[in-house]
Amino acid sequence: MWNLIHGSPDDLRALSTGIHDRGIYLMVDAVANRMGYAGPSHHVDYSRVVQFNSNSYFHSYCPITNYDDQANVENCCLGDDTLSLPDVDTSRGIFNS
Incomplete structure (x- = not known):
């Protein structure tokens, strides 16, 4: 299930691409x-x-x-x-x- 308050899966992919294009790593954290x-x-x-x-x-x-x-x-x-x-x-x- 995706929480749209924080954006869509496409938003996360766009963020990841933009960050990587600038040579920055993206760290994703999950709370169980x-x-x-x-x-x-x-x-x-x-x-x-x-x-x-x-x-x-x-x-x-x-x-x-x-x-x-x-x-x-x-x-x-x-x-x-x-x-x-x-x-x-x-x-x-x-x-x-």
Whole structure:
């Protein structure tokens, strides 16, 4: 999913071309909206997560099963039975202020 507030994919390509034409490198940073928990993804104790200590701050549990499906990647959990990375639900109003 692309956030048009920050421009379109074509805008990013144009920026990259313009920067590279001037001999400048472009560094792109991404923030993964995940929280680490030492335990299985389907049994996260959200009370132990600092600041976001309720499952209401996160998408419902679902494992990422298809990396070609953008919604599955953005809304589901990374991790396994040892370490889980629940996905923060950034569509909640508290994250937009």
